[in-house]
Amino acid sequence: MKRYKIFTFVVLLIGMGMVILAGLKLADTQKIYQEGDKAYEDIRGQIKKVSETDGSVAKESASHDDKPRENTEELSLKIPLVYIPESGIDIEVLKTINEDSAAWLYSPDTVIDYPVMKADDYNYYLNHLPDGTVNLNGSLFIDYNCAPDFSDRLTVIYGHHMKSGKMFGSLKGYKNQSYYEDNPFMYLYTDKGNYRVDLIYGCVIGAGQWREQAFMFEENVGELMQYAAYNTTFKSDIEYEEGDRVVVLSTCSYEFDEARYAVVGILREEYSRVVSE
Numbered sequence: 430m431k432r433y434k435i436f437t438f439v440v441l442l443i444g445m446g447m448v449i450l451a452g453l454k455l456a457d458t459q460k461i462y463q464e465g466d467k468a469y470e471d472i473r474g475q476i477k478k479v480s481e482t483d484g485s486v487a488k489e490s491a492s493h494d495d496k497p498r499e500n501t502e503e504l505s506l507k508i509p510l511v512y513i514p515e516s517g518i519d520i521e522v523l524k525t526i527n528e529d530s531a532a533w534l535y536s537p538d539t540v541i542d543y544p545v546m547k548a549d550d551y552n553y554y555l556n557h558l559p560d561g562t563v564n565l566n567g568s569l570f571i572d573y574n575c576a577p578d579f580s581d582r583l584t585v586i587y588g589h590h591m592k593s594g595k596m597f598g599s600l601k602g603y604k605n606q607s608y609y610e611d612n613p614f615m616y617l618y619t620d621k622g623n624y625r626v627d628l629i630y631g632c633v634i635g636a637g638q639w640r641e642q643a644f645m646f647e648e649n650v651g652e653l654m655q656y657a658a659y660n661t662t663f664k665s666d667i668e669y670e671e672g673d674r675v676v677v678l679s680t681c682s683y684e685f686d687e688a689r690y691a692v693v694g695i696l697r698e699e700y701s702r703v704v705s706e
Contacts, residue, residue, distance in 0.1 A: 462593060465566030468558050469543065472526065476533075476544075477517040513616055513623045513699045520620040527559050531577045534569060534586070536615040539599050545586055545617075546570040547577035555589070565589075566596060572645045578621055579696065583647040583675045590681040590690075597680035603631040603692050609663035615694065617676070626676055626694035629667040630657035636687040650675055657693045667695060 516535060523530040523544055532545040544559050546568045554570035556563055571577055572585040588597030602608035615626040634656070639645070644653045654669055669675075674696040682690035 462566060462591070462595075465558060465564040466593075466595060468560065468562060468564065469566070472523075472544065472559060473542065475526065476519050476522045508701050509699065510701055511625045511697045511699060513618075513625060516616065516618050516623075518618045520618065523559075524620075527561065530559060531571055531619065532579070533618040534615060535618070536599075536612060539602075539612060540595055541597070541599060541615065543569050543588075543596070548573050551587075554587075566591065569596065574645050575647070579617070579619060579624070579674065579676070581647045581674070582672075583645075583650040583653070583677070585645050585677045585679060587679050597678060600631075600678060600680050600690060600692050601682070603628070604662045604690070606663045609665065613665065617696070623699045625697040625699070627665075627667045627697055628692060628694045629665045629669060630654075630661040630693040631663055632657045632660040632691055632693070633662070633682050633684055634660070634689050634691060635685070636689055639689060644677075653677070654693070657691065669695060 514537075516533065518533045518535075520530065520533065523533065527546065529546045529548070530544050531547040533543070534545050535542050546554050546559060548554050548570040550573060554568040556565060556567050558564045558566065559568050567589050569586055569588040572587065575581050575584045590596070590601065591598040602612070609628065609631070613628055615628070617624040617626055634644075642652060642656075643649050644656075651671075654675070658669075676694045676696055678692040678694070679689055682688040
């Protein structure tokens with residue numbers, strides 16, 4: 430009987446220790462996530478241009494209407510195609526933080542408001558912030574098989590599905606039609622020009638199938654679009670035409686082991702050059 434009591438006491442102590450260790454680990458993880466969130470806030474503060482009049486960040490409200498922005502002398506040879514809200518993003522300043530910076534992705538009324546990095550592999554930016562700090566939030570980054578300037582017919586951007594909803598955690602919303610209707614587009618800001626990303630499909634796909642069908646290569650964009658159209662989680666009135674530049678936003682999903690959720694969009698240029706007669 431005495432041995433039984435000792436055994437029970439030891440088991441109880443081990444159990445309590447495991448609970449304490451789990452709590453400490455959770456607290457430590459939450460601290461890491463919070464540090465990552467704070468780092469992104471700091472980056473936004475560094476690279477967003479400040480209005481000279483009132484000190485606020487220069488940003489207009491987003492609209493899906495094709496309202497042209499005012500032409501400047503620099504843009505006098507361009508025709509506005511779609512309305513792009515003023516972001517206040519200074520890509521050149523962003524590049525001083527990290528020369529791997531390729532763009533800034535912004536989704537109105539969601540948490541997506543992040544820099545996009547160009548990568549040399551699939552690993553580094555999974556656990557590194559844009560400033561090089563090691564952090565579990567990682568960064569949004571372009572598949573290294575894709576051109577970092579979005580000139581390819583296909584560009585794939587990866588990001589973590591955070592439980593907090595940060596990074597690409599909010600993409601799961603596109604599994605519901607109503608969420609798509611509230612958030613049908615995003616904006617992409619680069620040093621070469623700005624784009625509206627008109628979202629057309631969202632689909633679940635296994636990581637193995639993604640690799641086997643080599644959907645990260647632009648020569649397979651037609652097959653990718655067929656797969657996405659057949660398996661889409663929402664309906665869009667956007668039409669894909671051959672020659673359109675496609676952007677895929679990819680994150681983890683949990684329908685099965687190694688599931689991925691990919692939101693597919695079409696790049697719409699802000700301006701087009703006037704063709705001389």
